[in-house]
Amino acid sequence: GEDVEQHPSTLSVQEGDSAVIKCTYSDSASNYFPWYKQELGKGPQLIIDIRSNVGEKKDQRIAVTLNKTAKHFSLHITETQPEDSAVYFCAATGNQFYFGTGTSLTVIP
Amino acid sequence: NAGVTQTPKFRVLKTGQSMTLLCAQDMNHEYMYWYRQDPGMGLRLIHYSVGEGTTAKGEVPDGYNVSRLKKQNFLLGLESAAPSQTSVYFCASLWTSGKWPGELFFGEGSRLTVL
Numbered sequence: 001g002e003d004v005e006q007h008p009s010t011l012s013v014q015e016g017d018s019a020v021i022k023c024t025y026s027d028s029a030s031n032y033f034p035w036y037k038q039e040l041g042k043g044p045q046l047i048i049d050i051r052s053n054v055g056e057k058k059d060q061r062i063a064v065t066l067n068k069t070a071k072h073f074s075l076h077i078t079e080t081q082p083e084d085s086a087v088y089f090c091a092a093t094g095n096q097f098y099f100g101t102g103t104s105l106t107v108i109p
Numbered sequence: 110n111a112g113v114t115q116t117p118k119f120r121v122l123k124t125g126q127s128m129t130l131l132c133a134q135d136m137n138h139e140y141m142y143w144y145r146q147d148p149g150m151g152l153r154l155i156h157y158s159v160g161e162g163t164t165a166k167g168e169v170p171d172g173y174n175v176s177r178l179k180k181q182n183f184l185l186g187l188e189s190a191a192p193s194q195t196s197v198y199f200c201a202s203l204w205t206s207g208k209w210p211g212e213l214f215f216g217e218g219s220r221l222t223v224l
Contacts, residue, residue: 001168004151006151009149032209032210034212034213036213036215041217041218042217042218043113043199043201043215043216043217043218044152044199044213044215045215046212046213049212089151089152093210096154096157096167097142097154097210097213099144099151099152099153100151101149101150101151102151
């Protein structure tokens with residue numbers, strides 16, 4: 001199956017700074033790369049996704065970039081706010097969703 | 110619109126006991142999944158279903174059984190619970206809009222402790 005690595009496992013930033021989370025995958029057949037946000041005590045929710053025919057996608061303060069050649073993709077959050085504090089999961093998807101191990105982001109007011 | 114509902118939310122079991130987790134979705138989704146979430150290991154797929162009456166094994170199926178008798182319900186069973194099955198379990202259903210895949214909708218999780 002697919003092997004997805006996610007770094008860092010924990011990340012602390014000052015409010016207003018940017019945060020970057022990186023993932024790598026192993027299966028070149030994967031073609032869909034979503035990011036999920038999990039708030040404390042809740043289930044994960046989709047925040048942004050990118051397909052393999054696109055290199056970058058942006059939605060307000062969040063953006064995702066994809067480098068298919070290098071098999072890595074990243075989540076960028078700009079102007080971070082305390083409500084961005086959560087656990088973020090990347091996933092690589094072909095026939096199934098394969099999730100990374102998660103990044104716990106803390107935004108310090 | 111309730112989305113995906115899991116019951117129970119918390120449960121403590123003794124080793125060897127059995128139990129069933131219930132997942133219900135009201136979005137008419139075909140695909141449903143059971144994941145477990147453990148510290149440092151992310152979300153791992155236990156079993157999934159591509160439609161009513163179907164089930165298939167995921168990445169970590171041992172010790173679990175599932176059933177999908179009705180489209181809206183997906184049950185996860187533990188026949189003889191073990192401490193290694195202490196985890197948070199998430200059910201999800203998949204919305205596809207014609208472009209594979211679509212968005213996973215997760216329940217709020219069921220925290221299971223096996224003593």
